[in-house]
Amino acid sequence: MERPLACWQGEERFAGNVLPSLTIILKTGGCRHNRCRMCSYRFERYSGEIPLTGLLLSQLEWVVHHHPLADVAIVKLYTSGSFFDPDEVPDDVVKEAARLLKGKLVIAETRPEFVDPVRIEEFISHIDTGDHPTPLYIAMGLETTSDPIREKSIDKGFSFSDFLIAVDNARKGGAGVKAYLLHKPLFLTESEALLDMDQSIREIAGVADIISMNPCTVQKHTELEYYWKRGAYRPPYLWSVLAALLSAPVQVSCDPVGGGRARGPHNCGTCDYEIVRAIREYNLTADRGVLQEIFEKGCECREEWESVLLLEKPYCMPLTR
């Protein structure tokens, strides 16, 4: 049996309940876009002439053998690209996944151009048992609502209006929408990044059903890593992460991957662990009091963060050559 890239059980807050979840990251033919500046997932792919369908079906078999699906309510389905790109995940694999996940609440990630209402509707018809009002959520990495930031700092290759069309298509197919936002992409100062996150959350609060904020981490062999190694990039302060979550008008989930490490969102090293723990607790309880308390408790480095917000200047690129 082929092993997926990763697969683990956990817990997820959904509609006021904490439910057992399973996250599956399938190894596929890889992301077709393949050029975002901060992304190393795109390197995780089969290459050459390979029997993709068989390899993917074998990974699904591995999942079922190692994680009894009966124990799980929510399944988060990722690839190193787009689950609904038919070149990346062949149709037979999508069908088999739907068959196995019948009765689950599924969150599947894809780029907006692959949100096809007909395929979505078909997937839902296989998983739907009437247990969930919306059995499928389409997750998309919008990253920011700002087109210039998405283009220049990320090179994501789609616009906010492309995302809105995909939201429409997802809903036409009967799915809900989860949006991922990236906190502090390349080339932004700490305060620009915080402003961008505040604005992005506000602009999609009424559009996406679920919003998840990813504080940026420095992944290996990326352009972001190139700049980070030269001192031209610092991941966001955890203070900024707290500030964004606290000022959001809606509940925003956040998994501070690599929190407290040099490559992940971090503060001074002393207060990081407690803050990351508070954010993880907040994800499950939705209790902002936990965040407020840790923010007010402060640390010596909070003053440093406040100065950075005030003093850091953006790099300027010439407008002409």
Ligand code: SF4
């Ligand atoms: S972030 Fe997503 S769209 Fe961009 S290269 Fe990585 S997998 Fe592809």
Ligand SMILES: [Zn+2]
């Ligand atoms: Zn500190």
